[in-house]
Amino acid sequence: MTQMAWQGVERRADGSPEWAGAGTSAGTSAGTGAAGEPLAEGGVAIAAESVPGRRAASTRHGEVILDLQHISLAFGGVKALTDISFDVREHEIRAIIGPNGAGKSSMLNVINGVYHPQQGRIVFRGEERRKMNPTAAARQGIARTFQNIALFKGMTVLDNIMTGRNTRFRSGLLANALWWGPARNEEIAHRRKVEEVIDFLEIQSIRKTPVGRLPYGLQKRVELARALAAEPSLLLLDEPMAGMNVEEKQDMCRFILDVNQQFGTTIVLIEHDMGVVMDISDRVVVLDYGKKIGDGTPEQVKSNPEVIRAYLGASH
Ligand SMILES: Nc1ncnc2c1ncn2[C@@H]1O[C@H](COP(=O)(O)OP(=O)(O)OP(=O)(O)O)[C@@H](O)[C@H]1O
Ligand SMILES: [Mg+2]
Numbered sequence: 001m002t003q004m005a006w007q008g009v010e011r012r013a014d015g016s017p018e019w020a021g022a023g024t025s026a027g028t029s030a031g032t033g034a035a036g037e038p039l040a041e042g043g044v045a046i047a048a049e050s051v052p053g054r055r056a057a058s059t060r061h062g063e064v065i066l067d068l069q070h071i072s073l074a075f076g077g078v079k080a081l082t083d084i085s086f087d088v089r090e091h092e093i094r095a096i097i098g099p100n101g102a103g104k105s106s107m108l109n110v111i112n113g114v115y116h117p118q119q120g121r122i123v124f125r126g127e128e129r130r131k132m133n134p135t136a137a138a139r140q141g142i143a144r145t146f147q148n149i150a151l152f153k154g155m156t157v158l159d160n161i162m163t164g165r166n167t168r169f170r171s172g173l174l175a176n177a178l179w180w181g182p183a184r185n186e187e188i189a190h191r192r193k194v195e196e197v198i199d200f201l202e203i204q205s206i207r208k209t210p211v212g213r214l215p216y217g218l219q220k221r222v223e224l225a226r227a228l229a230a231e232p233s234l235l236l237l238d239e240p241m242a243g244m245n246v247e248e249k250q251d252m253c254r255f256i257l258d259v260n261q262q263f264g265t266t267i268v269l270i271e272h273d274m275g276v277v278m279d280i281s282d283r284v285v286v287l288d289y290g291k292k293i294g295d296g297t298p299e300q301v302k303s304n305p306e307v308i309r310a311y312l313g314a315s316h
Pocket of ligand 2: 147
């Protein structure tokens, strides 16, 4: 089961791994992209070095804003997470990688309060919490997208993105229902913010389209838009590029980097495409069978023997 389709990692003739991205395999096998830039196989040409300020940004990370300590989570007899500790620093892009079933999505669900770990501490912005529900997490500035798109398919793009503002509505239900006074001003402010997000993600032309009619890649972008509408300080992305073609992945990479750089948003990213992970992440945590087997910069993780073994499918 560990031998999986992790995109962007291949075995060289000498048995060592060939990692896509970050200047390694980019350009080795898959031709060139629309702009003539080399593409990693199964990955995208979005070398961080090509993004102005990216490397400089990685040196200006702030303090730890999220500290996960000894987290264990089980579903009945299934141990989804076992004694996992890692932290997330302000403004960084922190990737979580690992084979299918490694516990990545469970970890995100712990961070935003969907699952409550049986053991461990979670410290967010200096405050310890044992339990948090997703609404409370949203109020504290944590937003997320889901592995399986969770949008209202019959509603328009605009209305779906508007739901991202829900946690920010302050006026009472009655005032909102009557479209009166503060509620009216509030709604206008919300709409303005939503329009900003629509412009930022370049989806003006589909704003009135029902989400269910959009191709998959655009639905993923709308989900990102909804998360951004909440103006999060911590953004959790669960496989935002899964199922996308190369061009769509390039766009999504660019948007994620722009969000990180322009708004300073801290991002926790689950992604299977190693080209993407190695190119855009500042630090990577590696899970396997619910345990942490690696943690560090992309370079450190790439040369970690345990990670290499998991990637290349050595028997467990
Ligand atoms: N709600 C749940 N009830 C029971 N078991 C669960 C639940 N959620 C996750 N699991 C189990 O926990 C383990 C970790 O699952 P998780 O979805 O976190 O993995 P993942 O790393 O996100 O995998 P993938 O790459 O396939 O998305 C798996 O064995 C899974 O079956
Ligand atoms: Mg998952």
